[in-house]
Amino acid sequence: MTDAPAGPHGDADDAAPARAGRPRRQRSLRESLGSIVLGFELLVVFLGALVLFGLHSLPAAVALGGGAALIVLMVVAIALLRNTIGVVLGWIVQLVLVAAGLLVPAFFIVGAIFTAMWAYCMIAAARIDRNNQAARAADNGTENP
Numbered sequence: 099m100t101d102a103p104a105g106p107h108g109d110a111d112d113a114a115p116a117r118a119g120r121p122r123r124q125r126s127l128r129e130s131l132g133s134i135v136l137g138f139e140l141l142v143v144f145l146g147a148l149v150l151f152g153l154h155s156l157p158a159a160v161a162l163g164g165g166a167a168l169i170v171l172m173v174v175a176i177a178l179l180r181n182t183i184g185v186v187l188g189w190i191v192q193l194v195l196v197a198a199g200l201l202v203p204a205f206f207i208v209g210a211i212f213t214a215m216w217a218y219c220m221i222a223a224a225r226i227d228r229n230n231q232a233a234r235a236a237d238n239g240t241e242n243p
Contacts, residue, residue: 127230128223129179132188135219136179139212140172143195146208155202168194185220192216 147165150156156164172191178184192213199206 126180126223126227128185128220128227131219131223132179132185132216133176135212135215136172136176136188136191139191139195140169142208142212143168143172146205150202160201164198168198188216188220 143165147161147169150161150165151158155161168191171187171194175184175187175191178187192209195205196209196213199209
């Protein structure tokens with residue numbers, strides 16, 4: 099016996115109205131992988147800013163303010179990854195993180211690791227997305243001869 103209220107015909111299945119909403123947008127692999135890399139990078143930058151603040155390696159305004167500004171830039175890039183501007187912002191984030199190595203040399207290593215992951219994800223995902231798009235076009239019969 100179910101706890102769902104019975105519909106007009108006594109069926110529990112009739113109680114839930116059928117929702118015919120629009121289908122979810124299919125995210126590209128570039129968008130998915132980019133958001134994963136930037137999300138993990140966001141956590142590392144947040145923790146790195148706290149470490150720099152706690153060790154007094156930089157003034158508080160520089161450590162926390164710069165970390166917060168970079169985190170906001172990453173969140174905006176994640177939100178815009180479906181467009182080219184999001185990918186460009188992602189590259190800017192990578193450059194800023196590597197440039198942070200001029201203030202704290204450890205960020206050269208962190209920046210290099212995340213820049214390598216970002217570059218690989220953007221290149222490989224773009225190639226896979228192109229192949230998937232071509233395969234869908236061939237299945238639909240819209241392939242150009």
